Amino acid sequence: MKYVDEFRDPDMARALVERIATLTANLMTNRQLPLQLMEFCGGHTHTIFRYGIEQMLPDEIEMVHGPGCPVCVLPMGRVDDCVDLAERPDVIFTTFGDAMRVPGSRKSLLQAKADGADVRMVYSPLDALELARRNPDRQVIFFALGFETTMPSTALTVLQAKREGVTNFSLFCNHITTVPTIKAILDSPDMMIDGFLAPGHVSMVVGEQPFRFIADVYDKPIVITGFEPLDILQSIHMLLAQMAEGRCAVENQYQRVVQAGGNVAGLDAIHEVFELREFFEWRGLGSIDHSGVRMRDAFADFDAERRFSVPNLKIADPKSCQCGEVLKGVIRPWECKVFGTQCNPETPMGALMVSTEGACAAYYNFGNLDELLHKRERKAAVSS
Amino acid sequence: MCLGIPGKIIEISENDPLTATVDVGGVRRPVNIACIVSADRPSASCVGDWVLVHVGFAMSRIDEDEAQKTLALLAELGEMQEEIDAMQHSAELT
Numbered sequence: 001m002k003y004v005d006e007f008r009d010p011d012m013a014r015a016l017v018e019r020i021a022t023l024t025a026n027l028m029t030n031r032q033l034p035l036q037l038m039e040f041c042g043g044h045t046h047t048i049f050r051y052g053i054e055q056m057l058p059d060e061i062e063m064v065h066g067p068g069c070p071v072c073v074l075p076m077g078r079v080d081d082c083v084d085l086a087e088r089p090d091v092i093f094t095t096f097g098d099a100m101r102v103p104g105s106r107k108s109l110l111q112a113k114a115d116g117a118d119v120r121m122v123y124s125p126l127d128a129l130e131l132a133r134r135n136p137d138r139q140v141i142f143f144a145l146g147f148e149t150t151m152p153s154t155a156l157t158v159l160q161a162k163r164e165g166v167t168n169f170s171l172f173c174n175h176i177t178t179v180p181t182i183k184a185i186l187d188s189p190d191m192m193i194d195g196f197l198a199p200g201h202v203s204m205v206v207g208e209q210p211f212r213f214i215a216d217v218y219d220k221p222i223v224i225t226g227f228e229p230l231d232i233l234q235s236i237h238m239l240l241a242q243m244a245e246g247r248c249a250v251e252n253q254y255q256r257v258v259q260a261g262g263n264v265a266g267l268d269a270i271h272e273v274f275e276l277r278e279f280f281e282w283r284g285l286g287s288i289d290h291s292g293v294r295m296r297d298a299f300a301d302f303d304a305e306r307r308f309s310v311p312n313l314k315i316a317d318p319k320s321c322q323c324g325e326v327l328k329g330v331i332r333p334w335e336c337k338v339f340g341t342q343c344n345p346e347t348p349m350g351a352l353m354v355s356t357e358g359a360c361a362a363y364y365n366f367g368n369l370d371e372l373l374h375k376r377e378r379k380a381a382v383s384s
Numbered sequence: 385m386c387l388g389i390p391g392k393i394i395e396i397s398e399n400d401p402l403t404a405t406v407d408v409g410g411v412r413r414p415v416n417i418a419c420i421v422s423a424d425r426p427s428a429s430c431v432g433d434w435v436l437v438h439v440g441f442a443m444s445r446i447d448e449d450e451a452q453k454t455l456a457l458l459a460e461l462g463e464m465q466e467e468i469d470a471m472q473h474s475a476e477l478t
């Protein structure tokens with residue numbers, strides 16, 4: 001963990017921490033409940049833990065770590081589908097490295113590879129397309145995942161494959177959408193979040209407009225946020241300032257990268273290739289309307305789901321898993337009954353323990369495990 | 385995958401104006417620049433620009449100072465080496 005003194009601009013950080021404390025004290029004069037702020041993006045979660053930002057904040061601010069880690073929220077059944085595709089003899093299955101270790105109900109892609117499946121880690125979907133060009137007698141499938149940040153890259157790759165007439169390349173499309181997911185969180189009855197830090201790089205693609213309903217319809221302030229620790233402190237300050245002034249708006253702290261209109265070429269490519277699914281399954285959150293995309297009919301030849309019959313089995317999350325409540329801020333990660341015991345980074349039961357960007361893994365890795373487990377026992381004793 | 389990594393555009397490909405060679409942390413690789421070119425920023429004018437590269441695609445233009453700060457942050461977060469390893473590993477495959 002880092003301290004304010006080690007920040008690139010410690011004076012600025014210190015000033016922000018002070019102003020956050022003052023605003024929080026004012027806001028708390030007429031409320032009992034802590035102020036809950038959600039950072040949606042796993043990248044933000046990582047920065048918050050890496051730099052110990054929660055410890056710099058007043059006790060009355062609770063950071064709720066959202067579902068924005070695409071690897072964490074991948075349902076087990078989807079991983080099983082990947083393994084099924086990868087184990088076919090004529091297939092080269094390509095994926096980002098992050099997805100290799102995610103457990104399926106039978107095995108992870110890493111285990112499938114060890115068992116002889118041709119699974120290859122690539123840096124870019126363009127590299128998967130290159131593999132297809134070089135192996136015309138094999139079927140190359142790219143495991144497309146991620147939020148809007150990575151959607152333009154897979155869409156543009158498919159458009160290129162189509163232009164070149166490459167016939168042995170397809171996507172197993174598991175892209176997910178940010179805005180319907182935030183909406184699902186806002187609609188859940190036990191939700192008490194007061195404001196949002198919006199993901200910087202999703203916003204770089206989609207722009208500010210898609211977030212407006214959060215301010216307009218749900219009366220919650222939202223700030224598009226960069227990845228530096230100072231960005232996060234500044235955005236928290238901007239959220240609290242809005243609350244103090246009784247305003248709700250979409251504000252953009254990350255203007256050096258995010259333009260109000262987003263990335264036009266990227267959005268055009270997304271809309272040409274993908275359309276919304278009626279619903280998509282998430283690990284820990286269940287099914288969410290419009291939270292994923294599939295390929296349009298015009299690209300059926302590049303859609304692995306249509307070219308190969310994918311088993312598409314639903315595997316329920318384990319009963320004791322409380323990821324959904326953690327994601328909505330109803331409980332803190334260490335309050336989950338299996339946190340740190342049955343559920344740990346070696347044998348994750350829930351989504352949030354899978355990657356280092358997941359909230360539970362972050363608490364496990366950066367927190368003091370014994371202390372957290374004690375805290376859980378004390379809390380259980382008080383409430384029983 | 386989500387954070388991206390800054391790189392500098394070195395040259396535009398002769399056969400494809402939407403592909404550029406980009407130097408990312410000392411590694412040179414082809415990067416698609418379709419998302420950062422426009423009528424008033426044709427690809428030939430992009431040489432020397434700093435861009436944020438996500439999985440082989442330049443997604444946004446950034447200034448050099450911002451690029452250096454981001455590189456330092458990624459190195460500190462321990463994300464830099466991972467990305468560069470992934471890039472090199474991928475280059476060997478294809």
Ligand code: SF4
Pocket residue numbers: 320321322323324326333336337338339340343344349350351352353354360
């Ligand atoms: S401890 Fe495990 S099961 Fe519980 S919420 Fe966290 S990831 Fe889910």
